[in-house]
């Protein structure tokens with residue numbers, strides 16, 4: 001709960017900053033919240049404390065909480081596992097271990113979400129102002145399913161619910177649980193309801209997954225964006241984190257089912273891991289450790305973090321960014337050859353931080369292929385799209401825009417070397433946007449096909 005621009009988080013912070021529930025500063029409130037004992041009395045006291053502000057809570061949060069608890073609960077479809085088993089490993093708890101050698105591109109888990117909230121920014125409810133935080137919305141959905149006796153919730157009952165190691169986030173969850181239960185007719189004891197919602201808030205914090213998709217920002221290139229927050233119980237209970245993982249998640253845009261795909265070959269008996277967010281290619285060690293401890297409550301001993309105490313040198317990243325900016329500037333001037341050189345140099349830098357066959361590298365290669373084509377070298381462009389498609393076919397969904405573009409270009413461009421100075425390559429050389437390139441391909445298809 002780092003973001004502050006949500007109704008619930010803003011409201012909770014206001015209560016905290018105004019010292020409305022200051023009694024917990026002096027008590028062993030945090031220790032009790034962390035303890036495994038029933039917390040009902042604790043939450044009873046918290047609800048009592050907040051009762052005088054109920055009118056205000058109802059006004060600020062009430063309609064939003066009601067809206068979330070009226071929504072339909074998803075039908076969870078059974079997940080499937082292949083080539084792996086869940087094993088208990090010393091100091092690690094449950095781990096996903098292979099039963100045989102698995103090749104890159106092998107799908108280990110396929111699962112549908114038990115619950116999901118969309119992160120669309122449009123105001124679905126028509127309510128003025130802010131929305132509830134996605135984590136709160138997802139927790140309310142799960143809580144409500146449990147209150148209604150929905151049996152599907154059993155699939156998530158055994159998931160961890162400690163909610164990480166951040167004391168202020170823990171307090172905030174307690175406060176939100178109390179505020180939310182004051183907003184709806186809970187039917188059972190308010191204290192028990194509050195404890196149950198607190199459980200789901202903690203569960204969502206450490207188990208929910210951000211569903212991502214490639215979306216085209218206005219006038220920009222495609223970017224990976226978080227489009228939903230979802231809970232996949234099987235995935236959550238079996239797959240551990242590594243900052244240098246050998247598995248990646250990919251999501252289906254239509255029904256949000258997730259697939260855990262092997263991204264680097266894994267030998268029999270080895271563990272399959274994913275990144276919970278930070279990776280050794282995106283963040284220095286100390287920062288990763290801090291985030292993993294705060295949100296997930298564990299100290300990372302993965303191959304990238306263990307046995308060292310130094311932060312990675314991210315100079316390659318800064319240089320890559322600088323070169324990428326140079327390429328963009330060249331694109332703006334339609335100086336394609338210059339853009340190709342800068343973009344190639346940027347990818348060479350990225351190779352220092354990403355391992356061969358990484359999706360990010362493949363996406364950059366797609367970009368370079370487009371620039372190379374515009375610079376007039378269709379043969380080289382085809383080579384780039386071909387190697388990029390080889391990686392993407394294994395690791396992303398078939399509908400992925402970069403993969404589709406690469407496949408389409410491979411269909412359009414002839415496999416054998418083209419004669420220079422065809423009318424189509426002249427058109428590519430002067431095309432200045434994706435649509436112009438597409439048009440150039442469209443118009444030049446016959447010429448190139450016969451070249």
Ligand SMILES: [Zn+2]
Nearest residue numbers: 243300302305
């Ligand atoms: Zn690590």
